[in-house]
Amino acid sequence: MKNSKPFSEEIADSLREIEPWPCFYRFRQTEVEILLHNLNLQRVNTILEIGCGIAFNAVLLSAYAWRYIATDLPEPDPQTHTRGMFLAQRLLDIVGAKNIELVDCSATDLSKIESESVDVVYSSYVLEHIPPSYRDRVMQEIHRVLVEGGIVITVVPNFVERAWNYLRHYVKPPLRGIYRVCKYFYLKIGKYQTHPFVSFIRIKSSSSEPRKINIFPPPHGFYESSLQELLFHFPGRWDKLHCRNKFKLLRKFTISWTIPWMSRHTIYLYEATRGLNKKLGGRFPFKYLGISYCIVAQKAKI
Numbered sequence: 001m002k003n004s005k006p007f008s009e010e011i012a013d014s015l016r017e018i019e020p021w022p023c024f025y026r027f028r029q030t031e032v033e034i035l036l037h038n039l040n041l042q043r044v045n046t047i048l049e050i051g052c053g054i055a056f057n058a059v060l061l062s063a064y065a066w067r068y069i070a071t072d073l074p075e076p077d078p079q080t081h082t083r084g085m086f087l088a089q090r091l092l093d094i095v096g097a098k099n100i101e102l103v104d105c106s107a108t109d110l111s112k113i114e115s116e117s118v119d120v121v122y123s124s125y126v127l128e129h130i131p132p133s134y135r136d137r138v139m140q141e142i143h144r145v146l147v148e149g150g151i152v153i154t155v156v157p158n159f160v161e162r163a164w165n166y167l168r169h170y171v172k173p174p175l176r177g178i179y180r181v182c183k184y185f186y187l188k189i190g191k192y193q194t195h196p197f198v199s200f201i202r203i204k205s206s207s208s209e210p211r212k213i214n215i216f217p218p219p220h221g222f223y224e225s226s227l228q229e230l231l232f233h234f235p236g237r238w239d240k241l242h243c244r245n246k247f248k249l250l251r252k253f254t255i256s257w258t259i260p261w262m263s264r265h266t267i268y269l270y271e272a273t274r275g276l277n278k279k280l281g282g283r284f285p286f287k288y289l290g291i292s293y294c295i296v297a298q299k300a301k302i
Helices: 009-014 024-037 056-064 085-095 132-145 159-189 196-205 226-232 235-243 267-272 274-280
Strands: 044-050 065-072 100-104 118-124 146-157 247-253 292-299
Touching: 024 056, 024 146, 024 267, 024 274, 044 056, 044 132, 056 065, 056 085, 056 100, 056 118, 065 085, 065 118, 085 100, 118 132, 132 146, 132 235, 146 235, 159 226, 235 247, 235 292, 267 274
Parallel strands: 044 065, 044 118, 065 100, 118 146
Antiparallel strands: 146 292, 247 292
8 A cells, every 4th residue: 555645844844834733734644644554545536535625635645546636615714614725726836746636616516526527535524614404415415426336535523522622621721720820939939931840831721712711612613512513423423424325334443542632732642653543443442432533435326
């Protein structure tokens, strides 16, 4: 099996200003590496990616297709976490990818893609940003564009990620309190800036979010509440979405069960435990306990 297209630190440095969040490139490259380990993916004629973002994953996976179509909404939209296709174009110009074609369209309307013209459809952390009532439409469009026997690879967040988010939400306030107490006392003796414990608490309690009291953490995807998001992210929900839209489930696994959430503080653990993720991510019960959930399904005959 081929490895994903290498993405050097030099290129990453040149694209640092459009990096969505710290260590994004390292996280996504590790994810794709683990994803490919769980797939028997051979080079095909056409891969369609839904919700390509800045097209970083497209660059990593483009070696597996003669033609790679990366789609997303044309303009930035905070509600759907869309970055804008101009950032994707900029990344492709710098990297020099030749077989990647950018197409601006919605996941619910793939009319720019011909029916039965795609061998593999891939999406990563996209479905949760689409209203639940529109997700069947997305899967129907995917079914339409796939050739007979075509494959859809879906990466979605798992309920475990939402459960960890609850813990993080309730741990932050006491950490901020400890930080302020430490700041007060260490300022008295002039060691506030240098003490390692204070530095640790300051990092853990820092946040760019406004200081307001929320009983529950806000939802990340397109949901009315974090509780609704938690319930919709159970693996069985994602499985049923595929099955009722004429897809046959082939394989289920996780690409990240060794970390509680993605941040610049957990990237080192994620990279160090990639071997464990590869070995156990497809086995019970680990495949249901990761922060991500991956489904590989095949287009079934109607």
